[in-house]
Each structure stands twice: as C-alpha cells, then as structure tokens.
Amino acid sequence: xxxFTLYDYVxxxxxxxxxxxxxxxxxxxxxxxxxxxxxxxxxSEEMLAxxxxxxxxxxxxxxxxxxxxxxxxVWMAEQSGKGADWYPVATPEDAANMQQALALSSRLTAxxxxxxxxxxxxxxxxxxxxxxxxxxxxxxxxxxxxxKWLVGEGPTVADIACFPYAALSxxxxxxxxxxxxxxxxxxxxxxxxxxxTMPGIHALHELRG
Amino acid sequence: MSREHAxxxxxxxxxxxxxxxxxxxTKLLGEDIxxxxxxxxxxxxTTDGKRLPTQxxxxxxxxTLGADPRPLFDIPEGDEDGRTRVxxxxxxxxxxxxRAVENFLDIAHFPFVHTDVLGAEPHTEVEPYKVEIRExxxxxxxxxxxxxxxxxxxxxxxxxxxxxxxxxPAPTTAVPPKHEAQDIIxxxxxxxxxxxxxxxxxxxxxxxxxxxxxxxxxxxxxxxQDRSIxxxxxxxxxxxxxxxxxPTRADLTSVAYRRWLKKRGALYGxxxxxx
Numbered sequence: 001x002x003x004f005t006l007y008d009y010v011x012x013x014x015x016x017x018x019x020x021x022x023x024x025x026x027x028x029x030x031x032x033x034x035x036x037x038x039x040x041x042x043x044s045e046e047m048l049a050x051x052x053x054x055x056x057x058x059x060x061x062x063x064x065x066x067x068x069x070x071x072x073x074v075w076m077a078e079q080s081g082k083g084a085d086w087y088p089v090a091t092p093e094d095a096a097n098m099q100q101a102l103a104l105s106s107r108l109t110a111x112x113x114x115x116x117x118x119x120x121x122x123x124x125x126x127x128x129x130x131x132x133x134x135x136x137x138x139x140x141x142x143x144x145x146x147x148k149w150l151v152g153e154g155p156t157v158a159d160i161a162c163f164p165y166a167a168l169s170x171x172x173x174x175x176x177x178x179x180x181x182x183x184x185x186x187x188x189x190x191x192x193x194x195x196x197t198m199p200g201i202h203a204l205h206e207l208r209g
Numbered sequence: 210m211s212r213e214h215a216x217x218x219x220x221x222x223x224x225x226x227x228x229x230x231x232x233x234x235t236k237l238l239g240e241d242i243x244x245x246x247x248x249x250x251x252x253x254x255t256t257d258g259k260r261l262p263t264q265x266x267x268x269x270x271x272x273t274l275g276a277d278p279r280p281l282f283d284i285p286e287g288d289e290d291g292r293t294r295v296x297x298x299x300x301x302x303x304x305x306x307x308r309a310v311e312n313f314l315d316i317a318h319f320p321f322v323h324t325d326v327l328g329a330e331p332h333t334e335v336e337p338y339k340v341e342i343r344e345x346x347x348x349x350x351x352x353x354x355x356x357x358x359x360x361x362x363x364x365x366x367x368x369x370x371x372x373x374x375x376x377x378p379a380p381t382t383a384v385p386p387k388h389e390a391q392d393i394i395x396x397x398x399x400x401x402x403x404x405x406x407x408x409x410x411x412x413x414x415x416x417x418x419x420x421x422x423x424x425x426x427x428x429x430x431x432x433x434q435d436r437s438i439x440x441x442x443x444x445x446x447x448x449x450x451x452x453x454x455x456p457t458r459a460d461l462t463s464v465a466y467r468r469w470l471k472k473r474g475a476l477y478g479x480x481x482x483x484x
Contacts, residue, residue, distance in 0.1 A: 010426040011433055035422035037429075038226040038298025120436070122301055122407075170437065173303075199433030203324065 002030045003079055004061035007050065009036040011120075013113055013164035014069045015057040016198040021073055021160045024194045025080035037121055069109075070102045073157040088152050101150045101158035104140055108165040111137045115172035116165075127172075134174050141166060144181040148188065155192060163189050167201045212238055215477035217275030218379055221397035221409045222253065224269050224296045236401035238274060238477065267411055268296040269397060282348075282378035286393055287413040295421065297410040297428045299399075304439040305478035306381050306400035307447040309408055311466055312435055313383040313396050314375050316356050317459040322434050325359050329368075332357035335459035342469050349377040349469050351462040362392060363427040364416045375462055380475040381406075391415070394428070403478045404445050408432065446480040 006022075008015045008031040022029055034056055035041040043054050050058045051067035059066040059075070066072045077086035089095040111133035117123035118130060141162065144150065150158040167186050170176065176183050189195065190204050197203050215238055222235060223244045232245040242261065246252040253261040253272040261272045267287055287294070302309060312318070316335050319328025338354040354373035361371045372391075376384045381398035392414045399407040410428050448454060449471045456464050470479060 010430045033420060033422040033426050035425060038224070038296070038425070039422065040226075041422065119303075120301055120433075122299065170440075197324075199430055200437050 001028065003027045004029050004059045006031045007034050007047070007056060007058040007060075008032065009034050009042075009056050011199060012036065012056055013116075013168050013198075014055075014109060016164050016201075017069055017160055018057050018059065018072055018076070019198070020164075020196055021076055021157070023196045024155075024160070024192060025076060025082065025086070026194070027076060027080060070105065070157075070161055073161055077157050085154065085156075087157050094151055097151045098156070098158055102161055104137065105158075105161035105165075107137050107140075108134070108162060112165040112169045112172060112174065115174070116168055119172045131172055131174060134169060134172065138166065138169060138174060138179060138182065141179070141182050141185075144185050146181075148185070155189065159185070159189060164198070164201065171200050211474055211476035214474045215380070215400065217273065217278045218381065219264070219271045219273045219278060219281040220381065220399045221267075221269035222272050222399055222407075223251070224298065224409065226296070226298060228270065235399070235407065236405075237272070238400055239402050240274065242272070244270065244272075267395075267397070268294055269409055269411065279379075282382070284378075284384055284393065284395070284413075289413075291415070292393075292413040293416055293421075293424070295412040295414060295424050295428070297412065297425050297432075299407045299409050300429070300432055300436065301401075301405070301407050302436050302439050303405050304442060305404055305445060305447050306398045306406040307470065307475075307478040308439055308442055308445075309396065309398050309406055310377065310381060310383045311447060311463050312439055314351070314377070314462045314466060315460070316354060316373070317457075318438075319356065319358070322438055323431055327358050327361065327431065328356065329359045337458065338461065340461045340465045342465055342472075346378075347473075349375075349462070349465050351375040351465070354462075362414070362416070363419045363424055364414075377466055377469070380470055380473070380477075396432075400477060444480060446478060449476070449479050449481050 006018055006029050034047065036056055041047060042056050048054055050065055053067065055067055057069060059072045066075060074087055077083045080086065089098050111130055114123060114125045115127055115130035115134050118125050118127035149155055150162060166182055220237060222237065225248060227233060228247055232243055234241060234243050241256045243254050248265045251263045251270050253263050264271050264281065266281060267284060271281060320330050320333045336355050338351060340351045343350055352374050355370055357368060358371045359368045361369060381400060384393060384395040394412045397409040397411060401407060410432055412428060449467050
C-alpha cells in the first residue's frame with residue numbers, strides 16, 4: 001500500500017531525494033507530476049495551498065502535509081521502521097552533526113540548485129553569484145575528509161539530503177575535479193542497494209561476468 | 210564557421226509560456242536579441258532596435274537574422290487533427306547546436322544513456338537501416354530504423370520494437386516522425402553561439418490520456434539525460450573531416466548529416482579540417 005503521495009518534478013534534485021530515499025527504504029508511494037517547468041504549476045493556487053512557499057516536493061500522507069524536504073526525509077526514516085539507522089541522533093554529537101548537515105543541504109539547494117536552474121533553464125537569478133556560493137558550499141562538504149559518511153558510521157538522511165545537489169553541481173559548471181573526498185562519497189551512495197538515478201546522476205556501470 | 214549561411218535560417222526563440230514571462234534577452238548566432246509580446250503581436254529586436262521578422266509555427270515563435278531567409282520547413286503531420294501538441298519549454302546546453310541535433314539522431318546510445326527507457330542491455334544492436342539525402346527537398350532522411358525499447362513513450366505499456374523515421378529539414382532541427390499515425394518528437398535548436406544552444410523540444414502525440422505534466426516530464430527526463438553527455442563531447446565543434454572519427458554502421462545517419470552539412474556549407478558549430 002502506498003505510504004504517501006509525492007507531488008513530483010522529474011528534474012528537481014529535492015524531489016529526487018524523496019524518490020531515492022523511498023527506493024532505499026522500500027517505501028511505496030503514488031506520485032503526481034507537477035508542471036514546474038515550463039508551466040510554473042507549483043505557483044498555482046492549488047499547489048500553494050499545500051506548499052505556501054511554492055516549493056516542490058510536497059508529500060501528503062493522510063492529514064499530514066509536508067513541504068520541507070528535510071522534514072520529509074526524517075518522517076520517511078521513521079516510517080521505514082529503521083529510524084535509528086537513518087536518523088541517528090542518540091548522542092549529542094550525532095544530533096548536532098545531523099542538524100549541521102541538514103542545514104548545509106538547504107544551502108546547497110539555494111546555491112547549486114539555483115545555479116543549475118540558471119544554467120539549464122535560464123532561471124532569472126545571478127548565475128555567477130550562485131555558482132560562487134555553490135563552490136563555498138561544496139567546500140564545506142570537505143567535512144567528509146577522513147570520514148566515509150556525514151554522520152556516524154553509515155548512510156543517513158544527512159547523506160541523502162546533501163547528495164543530489166553535490167552530485168548535480170557539474171550541471172551548473174561546478175565540476176568535482178578538486179574534490180576527491182566528495183567523489184568518493186558520491187560513489188559510495190551510488191553503490192547503495194536500491195540506488196536509483198535521475199538525469200545528470202548516473203548509475204555505476206555493472207561489470208557483467 | 211559559416212555564420213553567413215546560418216543567418217538565413219529561421220530559429221525558434223520563444224514559446225507561449227516564455228512570452229508570458231515578459232521581455233527576454235537572448236542570443237542568436239552570437240548576437241543579443243530581445244523577445245517580447247505575444248503570439249498575436251510578437252516583437253523580436255536587435256539591441257540597436259532593428260525589428261526582426263517573425264512567424265508563429267509549431268507552437269513556437271520563429272525569427273531570422275538574414276536578409277534573404279530560406280522558407281521555414283513544414284511538418285505536415287504536426288497539423289493533423291487529434292494530436293496532442295506539447296511544447297516542452299527550453300533547455301540550455303553548452304554544446305555545438307549541430308552536436309545537439311546529431312545526438313538526437315543517434316540510436317546506439319539509448320541503452321547506455323536512457324537505460325530502461327529508450328533502450329536496455331543486452332538489446333544494444335542497431336539493425337541495418339536506410340539513409341538518404343533527398344535531393345528534391347534537400348533533407349536528410351533515415352528510414353526503417355528498428356530498435357528495442359523498454360518504454361518508448363509515456364503511453365507505452367511495456368517493451369516494444371519501435372520503428373523510427375528520422376528527418377533533418379534544417380541544420381538545427383531534427384524530426385523523427387516515425388510512421389503515419391505515429392508520434393512526432395522534434396527538437397528545434399536555437400544556436401546562441403557555435404558552442405552553446407537553447408533547445409526547444411516539441412511533440413505532436415497520439416496520446417489523449419496522459420496528463421500534460423507527465424508528457425513534458427518524460428521528454429525532459431530523456432533530454433536532460435543527454436545534456437551532461439553533450440556538454441562533455443570533444444572536440445566541442447562537430448568535426449566534418451571524415452578522418453577525424455571512425456564511424457560504425459549504426460552511425461550512418463550521423464555520417465549523412467555531416468556530409469549534408471558540409472555540402473550545404475552549414476558550418477556554424479562545425480570544424481572542417483583536422484584540429
């Protein structure tokens with residue numbers, strides 16, 4: 001049975017976080033395609049009633065309506081029955097690192113995400129300024145130096161939240177050449193069982209024996 | 210580089226949605242132009258205020274910088290009653306406009322770039338097909354192109370072997386109309402420069418059930434899978450010297466397209482000799 005309805009846009013890195021995490025956790029859902037571009041349907045009255053800020057994705061699960069991607073990821077982690085693995089906040093350090101990474105994921109959306117929309121769809125923002133912010137945010141991901149994952153010893157919602165816009169940064173002209181630890185980490189996420197792709201994020205090629 | 214030749218073609222520079230957002234500054238063949246108004250009263254101008262000719266066709270606004278433009282081609286099937294016409298908006302790609310068209314003509318990459326949608330391993334073989342440069346209307350046509358596709362269109366229920374027909378009526382337009390009563394999927398390429406383009410995909414489909422948003426997103430999914438590949442192709446300009454690359458049989462359409470560009474002198478976005 002479907003656990004929720006996702007209002008989805010195929011090119012959105014934030015919508016992809018939900019699709020990816022649902023696949024990794026085995027949560028089933030229904031989806032409704034929203035014509036974000038070229039139709040700007042996310043700014044229609046019907047969508048604004050669900051997401052007053054005019055953002056996607058949106059999750060509707062019975063009475064529960066969510067319009068913040070990080071809230072959705074935390075909710076899904078709990079729904080999956082493996083909240084302690086995917087959202088480990090038992091120690092003060094883990095709890096703080098989790099909040100830090102989730103905040104960084106929002107900054108990546110606002111920097112790399114907008115730089116990408118500018119480069120791809122001519123979004124009316126200052127592309128050069130957004131790219132410069134994006135570079136700064138990617139550098140912040142250097143917290144990965146010496147660690148495999150952003151929080152604790154395994155993949156968590158922190159990794160899922162930061163992954164798409166870090167992976168999609170070449171779409172906006174920010175390549176990964178100077179970021180070996182980011183490349184390693186992207187590779188690990190792409191290796192997770194249940195991993196799915198989106199345009200701009202490729203599968204690892206399986207070697208067939 | 211032959212901007213002279215390119216000047217006399219028509220290019221899509223807007224659709225109804227983009228016009229609704231007000232005056233836009235864009236680039237055509239390296240020149241800044243502004244686009245505003247509506248389909249009923251469109252205004253396209255150069256920065257020094259010169260008004261450019263316009264026409265509305267295939268749900269897009271077209272313009273040309275040339276003094277003596279060639280007529281804009283027809284897509285007769287597109288006007289048939291009962292088709293759902295789907296303009297898909299614009300996607301900007303940092304690649305040669307000619308490379309965008311050539312990629313659109315290529316079948317062999319489907320299983321690797323559009324995995325489980327337009328192709329899938331192990332069904333990677335492109336069967337022999339037919340390519341010709343039709344002298345009467347001076348267009349490139351590829352016919353009898355057959356390929357196994359897990360999900361050829363949004364409306365496809367499962368894997369099928371699809372019959373394609375490809376048609377290139379102008380250097381920056383590719384149309385696979387497939388057969389009578391089959392879907393038409395095109396790209397209209399607006400060359401911003403020799404190494405950057407705005408691509409306007411457009412479809413005329415026999416699909417009356419799928420919601421518009423899903424039709425557009427299917428097309429966007431496919432095209433954006435190509436985008437990162439296109440931006441990384443080298444050399445950036447499409448090489449027309451046959452010694453530059455070694456084609457296989459599956460590349461016949463591409464070979465014909467490059468030969469046709471060379472014959473026409475349509476070299477904007479191409480490199481002629483060895484680099």
